[in-house]
Amino acid sequence: xxxxxxxxxxxxxxxxLLATNEHEExxxxxxxxxxxxxxxxxxxxxxxxxxxxxxxxxGSYDIIREVRDPAIIRxxxxxxxxxxxxxxxxxLDKDINKPDYGSSPGIRMYSTKDFNTFKFExxxxxxxxxxDDCPYKHRFWAPEIHxxxxxxxxxxxxxxxxxxxYCPTGQNGLYSFIGVxxxxxxxxxxxxxxxGGACDATLFQDGANTFAIMPKGxxxxxxxxxxxxxxxxxxxxxxxxxxxxxxxxxxxxxANDCPATIEGPWMIKCGGKYxxxxxxxxxxxxxxEYWTEAAISDNLLGPYVSYHKIYPGGHISVFTGPDNKNWxxxxxxxxxxxxxxxxxISPIPFTEESLLEPFALLAGTQSVTYFExxxxxxxxxxxxxxxxxxxxxNGNITVLLNDGEIKxxxxxxxxxxxxxxxxxxxxxxxxxxxxxxxxxYFVQLIHxxxxxxxxxxx
Numbered sequence: 001x002x003x004x005x006x007x008x009x010x011x012x013x014x015x016x017l018l019a020t021n022e023h024e025e026x027x028x029x030x031x032x033x034x035x036x037x038x039x040x041x042x043x044x045x046x047x048x049x050x051x052x053x054x055x056x057x058x059g060s061y062d063i064i065r066e067v068r069d070p071a072i073i074r075x076x077x078x079x080x081x082x083x084x085x086x087x088x089x090x091x092l093d094k095d096i097n098k099p100d101y102g103s104s105p106g107i108r109m110y111s112t113k114d115f116n117t118f119k120f121e122x123x124x125x126x127x128x129x130x131x132d133d134c135p136y137k138h139r140f141w142a143p144e145i146h147x148x149x150x151x152x153x154x155x156x157x158x159x160x161x162x163x164x165x166y167c168p169t170g171q172n173g174l175y176s177f178i179g180v181x182x183x184x185x186x187x188x189x190x191x192x193x194x195x196g197g198a199c200d201a202t203l204f205q206d207g208a209n210t211f212a213i214m215p216k217g218x219x220x221x222x223x224x225x226x227x228x229x230x231x232x233x234x235x236x237x238x239x240x241x242x243x244x245x246x247x248x249x250x251x252x253x254x255a256n257d258c259p260a261t262i263e264g265p266w267m268i269k270c271g272g273k274y275x276x277x278x279x280x281x282x283x284x285x286x287x288x289e290y291w292t293e294a295a296i297s298d299n300l301l302g303p304y305v306s307y308h309k310i311y312p313g314g315h316i317s318v319f320t321g322p323d324n325k326n327w328x329x330x331x332x333x334x335x336x337x338x339x340x341x342x343x344x345i346s347p348i349p350f351t352e353e354s355l356l357e358p359f360a361l362l363a364g365t366q367s368v369t370y371f372e373x374x375x376x377x378x379x380x381x382x383x384x385x386x387x388x389x390x391x392x393x394n395g396n397i398t399v400l401l402n403d404g405e406i407k408x409x410x411x412x413x414x415x416x417x418x419x420x421x422x423x424x425x426x427x428x429x430x431x432x433x434x435x436x437x438x439x440x441y442f443v444q445l446i447h448x449x450x451x452x453x454x455x456x457x458x
Contacts, residue, residue, distance in 0.1 A: 037409075037446070040322040041367040042115045045332050045342035049118050051108060053086050054099055066341040069142040069200075069264065070329045071317040075184050079319070081110045081329075081343070082124065082143040091138070091172040094161040100127040101161045103138035107154070109185060115345060121185050124154055133166045135159065135193055136177045142264070144317065145184060146203040148210055153227065154179045154188045157199045174199035176214075180230050192235045194225070200315070204267040206300055212237060213265040213276070218258075220245040220265050220278060222301065244302045245276060245295050252295070252306040259291075260284070264315030268326070274300050279314030290314030290333060310358050321347055323370035332361065371409045371424065371446065387452045389445055395458040397431040401447060408447035412456075414439065433458065
């Protein structure tokens with residue numbers, strides 16, 4: 001139970017830290033912006049998401065709903081989606097009579113604001129537009145986009161099926177390539193081979209440094225990556241490479257229940273903790289099963305403690321959801337289930353005790369309610385005669401509401417307008433401020449469309 005609570009607390013803390021630090025409200029002329037209640041609704045699978053595949057030289061096409069390795073990045077109020085595009089073939093399956101030798105035609109980007117309607121943006125990479133000797137002309141597995149130092153980096157796996165001599169090392173393989181753009185939608189230029197890279201390689205920025213995380217067989221490896229000369233078509237792994245996760249390490253995996261391969265890494269940092277999600281293939285099961293697993297550490301290079309089988313599926317990506325918390329994207333993984341292989345999204349779920357348990361994607365219509373800062377007060381005005389906020393001599397807050405079931409949000413700001421604390425009140429009437437430094441603070445409560453304010457002094 002102790003080890004489970006460690007990752008549970010960390011993920012819960014980082015979700016709330018993200019929501020708290022994402023926006024800073026400003027006090028102007030004695031008034032602060034307010035929290036507006038919003039609801040976001042979606043339905044898994046996201047069945048309105050599909051794309052077309054030209055299946056022969058006559059131009060006939062199939063409507064494809066299957067996605068693999070979906071990765072989402074949010075910019076403002078828009079979500080951008082890239083994924084492994086059908087057909088999901090290997091170089092051994094190449095067919096010169098099919099478009100693009102029977103491989104994926106490239107990397108196609110879609111966008112959405114609501115996960116209900118989807119817009120085709122453009123091709124980030126398109127096989128038919130590349131010269132025959134291009135080393136990244138085929139395959140296009142596991143594309144991802146990462147924003148690092150205000151630039152966007154596209155990383156993906158590819159090779160060339162026309163001739164092995166066109167591949168980076170003279171033979172077909174799983175090679176990593178990276179391109180750069182000033183805009184999330186591209187164009188991505190200077191697409192360059194990453195020497196020593198691997199299939200499913202991902203990027204992670206930690207302070208001033210950027211790292212590549214690369215699966216190799218049944219291990220995850222990390223190494224610093226130099227992107228500073230990518231616009232000169234030069235990219236390199238530098239410094240020491242470190243294995244941070246291994247199925248052969250019995251301190252991380254029990255000998256009788258360890259995956260055969262570890263793939264699809266995705267790293268986040270929250271609350272000072274490093275959390276590595278991986279796609280793990282259990283080939284000892286019939287049929288083989290993929291599971292998402294998590295490993296957590298206080299240090300980037302480890303040691304990591306692994307947590308097994310938290311989600312039944314492989315190769316998730318983590319993105320900032322509409323409530324500014326951590327969400328994930330995945331393809332439906334369960335055979336025979338409605339929405340198998342289609343695009344799905346979900347918040348990383350927590351119980352009422354803030355515990356993260358093993359979970360599965362829920363099918364059907366779902367919604368989350370959250371509070372978002374607004375510069376305008378909407379709904380009813382402040383009722384100054386019936387302010388339910390009470391403050392004791394120590395600055396601790398009691399909210400006097402007798403609804404039976406509270407649905408309210410309380411925020412505390414310092415006098416520069418920076419949000420210090422934010423809580424959604426559900427059957428909790430007291431807010432302790434013992435940890436706040438001495439000073440004067442501004443308190444704002446929203447409840448049933450009314451807004452209440454007061455100041456506290458500690």
